[in-house]
Amino acid sequence: MQNITALAKRRGFIYPGSEIYGGLANTYDYGPVGAELLRNIRNLWWEVFVQRRDDIVGLEASIISHQEIWKASGHTSGFADAQVDCKNCKLRMRADHLIEESLDDKNVEGLTTDELDDIISENKIKCPNCGKSDWTKVRKFNLLFPVNLGIIEGDQSLAYLRGETAQGMFVNFKNILESTRVKLPFGIAQLGKSFRNEITPGNSVFRTLEFEQGEIEYFFDPNESNWEELFEAWKKSIWSFITEKIGINKDNLRWREHGEKERSFYSKKTEDLEYNFPFGFKELWGLAYRTDYDLSQHEKGSGKELKIINSQTNEKKLPHVIEPAVGINRIFLMVLCDAYREEENRVYLQINPKLAPFKAAVFPLLSNKPELVDKATKIYKDLRSDLMVAFDDRGNIGKRYLYQDEIGTPFCITVDFDTLQNDSVTVRDRDTMKQERVKISELKKFLIERI
Ligand code: ATP
Numbered sequence: 001m002q003n004i005t006a007l008a009k010r011r012g013f014i015y016p017g018s019e020i021y022g023g024l025a026n027t028y029d030y031g032p033v034g035a036e037l038l039r040n041i042r043n044l045w046w047e048v049f050v051q052r053r054d055d056i057v058g059l060e061a062s063i064i065s066h067q068e069i070w071k072a073s074g075h076t077s078g079f080a081d082a083q084v085d086c087k088n089c090k091l092r093m094r095a096d097h098l099i100e101e102s103l104d105d106k107n108v109e110g111l112t113t114d115e116l117d118d119i120i121s122e123n124k125i126k127c128p129n130c131g132k133s134d135w136t137k138v139r140k141f142n143l144l145f146p147v148n149l150g151i152i153e154g155d156q157s158l159a160y161l162r163g164e165t166a167q168g169m170f171v172n173f174k175n176i177l178e179s180t181r182v183k184l185p186f187g188i189a190q191l192g193k194s195f196r197n198e199i200t201p202g203n204s205v206f207r208t209l210e211f212e213q214g215e216i217e218y219f220f221d222p223n224e225s226n227w228e229e230l231f232e233a234w235k236k237s238i239w240s241f242i243t244e245k246i247g248i249n250k251d252n253l254r255w256r257e258h259g260e261k262e263r264s265f266y267s268k269k270t271e272d273l274e275y276n277f278p279f280g281f282k283e284l285w286g287l288a289y290r291t292d293y294d295l296s297q298h299e300k301g302s303g304k305e306l307k308i309i310n311s312q313t314n315e316k317k318l319p320h321v322i323e324p325a326v327g328i329n330r331i332f333l334m335v336l337c338d339a340y341r342e343e344e345n346r347v348y349l350q351i352n353p354k355l356a357p358f359k360a361a362v363f364p365l366l367s368n369k370p371e372l373v374d375k376a377t378k379i380y381k382d383l384r385s386d387l388m389v390a391f392d393d394r395g396n397i398g399k400r401y402l403y404q405d406e407i408g409t410p411f412c413i414t415v416d417f418d419t420l421q422n423d424s425v426t427v428r429d430r431d432t433m434k435q436e437r438v439k440i441s442e443l444k445k446f447l448i449e450r451i
Pocket of ligand 1: 213285
């Protein structure tokens with residue numbers, strides 16, 4: 001993991017947040033190539049789950065949201081992690097993480113704070129920082145970020161930064177029904193930032209205070225659609241997105257079903273797609289059948305009717321929902337981990353060309369030969385009008401290759417003296433390092449066919 005995070009910083013994928021002021025824990029900034037990769041992942045997700053489907057519509061709801069939304073959803077009371085502090089060195093940790101990291105194969109999902117306390121004291125679990133075993137009692141703390149709105153006085157001024165994008169779909173359910181032509185079954189999808197006041201053990205952007213989610217609420221009538229079939233269909237869509245579109249190695253992925261204690265009381269079935277990160281198999285994408293719990297909570301909370309009339313039976317009912325929810329930043333980290341390759345003389349990222357920040361880089365063989373530089377600049381400008389392409393004339397060719405390898409650029413194009421004679425260039429493949437001559441007139445087509 002250290003080598004991957006070092007590369008991510010060195011080459012401008014991820015920087016620590018607020019770094020010149022000493023950093024702000026669990027926040028990160030995405031540099032030039034990181035911003036491209038993140039955007040490519042986001043665009044692919046939106047394209048596959050919204051633009052290419054006729055049963056899903058998009059939404060961009062507000063991040064700052066009414067306190068009543070989070071009361072109705074259960075987040076103000078139940079959205080909490082159990083934390084524990086080391087009395088000796090003051091290290092603060094999530095109690096479940098402390099136990100899971102200290103005891104092999106201990107699943108503590110769904111246990112009460114007292115049960116967690118008992119496990120920590122019975123096993124005399126040591127602090128990973130100072131080695132002492134002197135912990136405070138386990139206590140719960142809420143993950144929502146409150147904000148105070150300046151224009152309103154008193155309690156009324158309290159709002160929250162959203163802790164998940166999903167509530168936006170439920171509170172806009174009626175708006176969408178009334179303003180579009182959707183019919184059950186249909187989904188509402190949203191991509192956007194969520195905020196959680198988490199304690200995290202590091203691991204780069206795996207768990208941060210501010211992160212981007214891609215969530216879909218897929219509404220259906222349980223009398224007309226079989227939820228088990230829908231659930232299986234969603235598992236297939238998620239799997240094919242990750243393995244075929246993003247191009248992740250299947251051996252590093254697994255589905256894990258939540259047990260009775262771990263699953264929320266309203267969910268009939270929850271499964272996580274997990275990726276084998278360098279720090280172990282961890283949740284990437286959650287898939288949950290949530291029944292009609294969310295809409296019924298918002299009906300109660302808002303006093304507004306959210307039921308749909310079935311045109312055949314004239315019956316009024318709340319639809320049920322299946323929710324696929326993924327973290328875009330976790331996909332980003334998975335892509336870096338899955339693509340990272342170390343060879344004797346080089347490090348490279350074998351990123352799917354579709355997602356790579358740059359599709360190609362153009363080099364003049366020598367930077368002090370104007371005829372080569374002019375020709376390379378012309379080729380670069382022509383490609384750049386359609387593709388994300390880099391230009392580099394610094395240092396020797398070997399160094400330029402190494403740089404592009406580390407940011408995952410699939411093709412490097414060199415303009416040499418032969419180019420001036422026969423209008424062809426050398427194209428070097430990132431993965432095989434093989435070079436081939438390609439006519440300039442064919443170059444754009446050559447690249448487009450391979451990305
Ligand atoms: P975890 O158990 O890892 O805390 P969760 O079950 O609370 O996650 P959900 O509420 O289901 O997560 O959120 C859906 C997705 O959002 C997760 O699968 C994950 O990819 C992403 N996610 C959740 N919390 C964070 C975070 N703090 N930083 C980055 N991504 C996150």
